[in-house]
Amino acid sequence: MIEVHNLTKRFGETTAVDDVSFTVLPGVVTGFLGPNGAGKTTTLRAIAGLHRPTAGTTLVNGKPLDQHEAPLRELGTLLDAGNLQPGRSARAHLAAIAATHGLPRTRVDEVMELAGIQEVGQRRAGTFSLGMRQRLGIAAALLGDPRTLILDEPINGLDPDGVIWVRKLLKHLAAEGRTVFLSSHLMSEMALTADHLVVIGRGRLIADAPLSDILTATSESRVAVRTPDTAALTAALVARGVTVTATAADSIEIVGMEAPEIADLAARLGARVYELTTHATSLEDAYLSLTESSVQYRAAAFTSA
Structure with a gap:
């Protein structure tokens, strides 16, 4: 379990994390989301003992990480896949970590096989692609067979097979009763994993809740309608206080009225409806709604020519 209590971290005059509290429970995959500059990496590094909090505490399985006799058996981390000695082979990299933590060399073979890198174990890690470095980093995180895992953007650079492997691995580890804390900007994958x-x-802190609760709380019914009678239907909907957006010459998107009501209204107007589709709220929609006022870096908006 990970416990973050009133965590604050300042760098000079900049407050990177401001009085944040949450708990990451075992048995589930917990996703960690936020815009660039939100304080995610600082929070993860504080949990891993790499940043000393300005205020507050972070606990891993009931203690600060540096108070555990065998930290690698408590917490496995992947915070930067490039944090390795490029001249060492993958096997030597893992063997060095194992030796400094009193782990048997047989464990090196086990995690290399699990990560699918046993065939390239003698290659220098500096020659690895980003995806292969991610696999090596995950192998290192699993080396101590830890009860708790923190993985920051673990699927960057992975091919589809690797992405599916990570998804299944994290779900399997959580099903074993481990604590899994996952940071990623890929909303579609987070929706499938967390x-x-x-x-x-x-x-x-903006939100701390089950994925299903967040989707429900931020849901907004959006209905796409394809009709040659957009003008008449739009006028009738706007008169009822409904938000209507034209998406094509014969298509509109409606917010504020459910599909059956729209169909009934169109029938009363004599408007022809060729297609009517309800769109469920995606995690990306929910995330953008939650963080709309918290985005620190905004690019210029595009306008149609």
């Missing part, structure tokens, strides 16, 4: 979400923005 059971619970912690969302921060500008260093403050």
Whole structure:
């Protein structure tokens, strides 16, 4: 389990994390989301003992990580896949970590096989692609067979087979009763992997709830309608206080009225409807809604020519 209590971290005059508290429970995959500059990496590094909090505490399985006799057996981390000695082979990299933590060399073979890198174990790690470095980093995180895992953007650079492998691995580890804390900007993958979400923005906690609850709380019914009678239907909908957006010459998107009501209204107007589709709220929609006021870096908006 990971416990973050009133965590604050300042770098000079900049407050990266501001009085954040949450708990990551075992048995589920917890996703960690937030815009660039939100404080996610700082929070993860504080949990891993790499940043000393300005205020507050972080606990891993009931203690600060540096108070555990065998930290690698408590917490496995992947915070930077490039953090390795490039001249060492993959096997030597893992063997060095194992030796400094009193782990048997047989464990090196086990995690290399699990990560699918046993065939390239003698290659220098510096020659690895990003995806292969990610696999090596995950192998290192699993080396101590830890009860708790923190993985920051673990699927960057992985091919589809690797992405599916990571997804299944994390679900399997959570099913074993381990604590799994996953940070990623890929909303589609997070929606398939995470059971619970912690969302921060500008260093403050925005949400801490099951994925299903967040989707429900931010859901907004959107109905796409294709009709040659857009003008008449739009006028009738706007008169009822419904938001209507034209998406094509014969298509509109409607927010604020359910599909059956729209169909009934169109029938009363004599408007022809060729297609009517309800769109469920995606995690990306929910995330953008939650973090709209917390985005620190915004690019210029595009306008149609």
